[in-house]
Amino acid sequence: MIEFMLNQELIQWDATVSDLTLLQWLREERQLTGSKEGCAAGDCGACTVLVGQVEEEGQLKYRSINACICFMGSLAGHHVLTVESLQQEGNLHPVQQALVDHHGSQCGFCTPGFVMSLLGWWWNTEPQQLDSEVNFANHRHEVEQALSGNLCRCTGYQPILLAADSLAPRSRADDLLLVDKEKLIARLTAINNSNAQPTTSTWQxxxxxxxxxxxxxxxxxxxxxxxxxxxxxxxxxxxxxxxxxxxxxxxxxxxELNQLQQQERHLVIGAAVSLLQMESFLRPYYPAFADILTWLGSRQIRHQGTMAGNIASASPIADTPPALLALDSQVVLQRGSQQRTIALSDFYLGYRQTVLRPAEFIHSILIPLPVARQQFFMAKVSKRKEDDISAVCLALSIVLQSGVVQQVAIGAGGLAATPARARTTESLLQGQTLDHNLINACGNTLAKDFQPISDFRASAAYRRQVTQNLLQDFLQKALSHDALTQEGAA
Ligand SMILES: Cc1cc2nc3c(=O)[nH]c(=O)nc-3n(C[C@H](O)[C@H](O)[C@H](O)COP(=O)(O)OP(=O)(O)OC[C@H]3O[C@@H](n4cnc5c(N)ncnc54)[C@H](O)[C@@H]3O)c2cc1C
Ligand code: FES
Ligand code: FES
Structure with a gap:
């Protein structure tokens, strides 16, 4: 039995049914049909709800998630807020009113999801004055990120963005939903979930x-x-x-799996850390990696998804492995009480196959700290920027000293059965003076490294060409930056 709060109500739920989704339960068992099922795949945002959790500092933090891909068991000790709870004392919630005032309420399918994503953004943002171009651009970027997992297939986003503009400076003090926050924190903290541990192979x-x-x-x-x-x-x-x-x-x-820390030589990423936490954590070390994370799935997906899950899925088009490969990252695997640490490049055996043994799991990921003169580049190519899977993803880490390649590693996704290093191209570059001829020669070696396939995301020819273009662009930028650094030192 687990306990969680649904809107104002304490729920006790029998966790023996493992794979019931929150959306099924809300709609079919609770008749709360405000959250809609558009895709049941995390793509459209029609099922967005907020899930609140009391964090270590005692703060209650809400995140937007897709109810269609959330298992009921994961809600233990959380507060689930659905669109039905927003109207208070017969009045529309400020977010709903702003959408009405700016003609942003659209069809019954997408609107509840937009409302919940906007609410999540509003609660997690300090009141902002949009009185300069910079403030306005930052605000718009944040709102677009918050709505990146909400699709409307028929009208437009402009009225919704205008509704968000009108909300930005407003204080949350008059939000009736937040009046009893302290009481809610106390109720959530008092929840003491216990669940039966599996003891046999037939456990369900x-x-x-x-x-x-x-x-x-x-x-x-x-x-x-x-x-x-x-x-x-x-x-x-x-x-x-x-x-x-x-x-x-x-x-x-x-x-322990939620740890996120800098050690002497590595960044340590626990297997349960969300991709959204990774964005801000990685930014000071590898800003290009953090930038790409902002285009992995949507805000809802990054609130839930993890880097370890991205690695363990062993998808050839996962976005984090190319960067992790280029950075020579390692994975700490555990089985029983035994741990082993291996290079990520040794983790993949073939299409959707890994070295994980029965009962072995990824404990954490070790990303080396940047070294002097290291430059890191990364790009993701997909049909849409938001909420889309890569056709190609490429990352380059390079250390140049007076134009000579001291260290180089290239990680790629979408070009082979697994995420992979471009070893032949790396060998061509290693120890050589980087110049235009060498950069051009990389086109031929990349063709030896990867023989991509055609599928509905891109043709093989497109994948080959775009990979070559990206790598040559990265190398050119690395060379220019190195030349500038030398000039600066002279
Ligand atoms: C709408 C949508 C958009 C998406 N967009 C992108 C995208 O742009 N780029 C991208 O790369 N991916 C994308 N994904 C895929 C997915 O979000 C990522 O792969 C995510 O990182 C998976 O992490 P998770 O924690 O949710 O994994 P889960 O779904 O919880 O697990 C995935 C697999 O890994 C196993 N696993 C999880 N953790 C461990 C562990 N510690 N040790 C061993 N095995 C483990 C699970 O058993 C399961 O087999 C998208 C998914 C959706 C639904
Ligand atoms: S129903 Fe489409 S994201 Fe959940
Ligand atoms: S999907 Fe609702 S208006 Fe377009």
């Missing part, structure tokens, strides 16, 4: 361990169970392929 249910030792015990007892972090990949096996997921072990409640 949803188990949320709170420490790595319990995770190891449970996974060893039931290696057939599936691990679930953000569920943004795994849930599609249920909602798209209609495959039941009877035994799930949740990683998100494990404190």
């Amino acid at each position: 249910g949803f188990y949320s361990p709170t420490n790595v030792a319990d995770l190891s015990l449970a996974y060893t007892a039931c290696p057939e169970a599936r691990l679930v972090a953000g569920a943004t990949d795994l849930s599609l096996e249920l909602t798209q392929k209609l495959q039941p997921l009877p035994s799930l072990i949740n990683l998100k409640q494990i404190t």
Whole structure:
């Protein structure tokens, strides 16, 4: 049995049904049909709800998520806020009123999701004065990011953006939903969830361990169970392929797997850290990597999804492995109480195949700290910028000293059965003086490194050409930057 709050109500829910989604439960069992099912795949945002959690500092923080790909068991101790709860004392909520005032309320399918995403943005943003171009541009970027997972297929976004402009300077003090926040924090903190640990291989249910030792015990007892972090990949096996997921072990409640820290030589990323947390954490070290993360899925997907899940899915078009490969990252794997650390480049065995053994899991990811003169570049090519999967993703890490390549690593996605390094091209560059001839020669070696396929995202020829263009552009920029650094030093 787990407990969570739904709007104003305390819910007790039997966690033996592992793979019921929040959207199914809301609509079919609670008849709360404001949250809509547009795609059941995390793509359209029609099912967006807010999920609040009391954080370590005692703050209640709300995140927008896709209810269609959220498993009920993951809600233990959380506050779920649906669109039905917004109207207070017969009045529209300020976010709803702003949409009405600016003609931003559209059809019944997309509007509830837009309302909830805007509410999440408004609550998580300090009141802003939009009195300079810079303030306005920053504000618009934030709103667009908050709405990146909400699709409307028929009208337009402008009235919705105008509604957000009108909300930006408004204080949240008069929001009736936030009046009893302290009481709500106390109620959530008092929830004491306990759930039965798997002890046999035939166990079925949803188990949320709170420490790595319990995770190891449970996974060893039931290696057939599936691990679930953000569920943004795994849930599609249920909602798209209609495959039941009877035994799930949740990683998100494990404190140790939520660690995010700088150590002497590495950044350590726990397996349960969300992609959104990664954006701000990585920015001071590798800004180009952080920039690409802002285009991974949508805000809702990044609130839930993790880097470890992105790696473990072993998708050839996952966005973080190319960067992690170029940065020579490692993964710490654990089975029972034993850990082993391997290079990410040794993690993939073939299409959707990894070296993970039964009952073994990714504990954390180690990203080396930047070294002197290291330059890092990354690009993702997709048909849409927001909420779209890569046709090609390329990352380059290079250290140049007076024009000579001291270190180079190239990671790529979308070009082979797994994310992969461009070893032949790296060998061509290593130790050489970087000039236009060498940069041009990379085109030929890339063709030896990768023989991409054609599919609905891009043709093989397009993939080849765009990869060559990206790499040559990165190398050119690295060379120019190195020349400027030398001039500056002279
Ligand atoms: C609408 C939408 C848009 C998306 N856009 C992008 C995109 O632009 N770029 C991109 O790269 N991906 C994208 N994805 C895919 C997905 O969001 C990412 O791959 C995400 O990082 C998966 O993380 P997760 O925590 O949700 O994984 P989960 O779904 O929880 O798990 C994925 C798989 O990894 C396993 N797993 C999870 N954690 C571990 C662990 N610690 N050890 C071992 N196995 C583990 C699970 O058992 C499962 O098999 C998108 C998905 C959706 C639904
Ligand atoms: S129904 Fe489309 S994102 Fe959930
Ligand atoms: S999908 Fe609702 S108005 Fe376009």
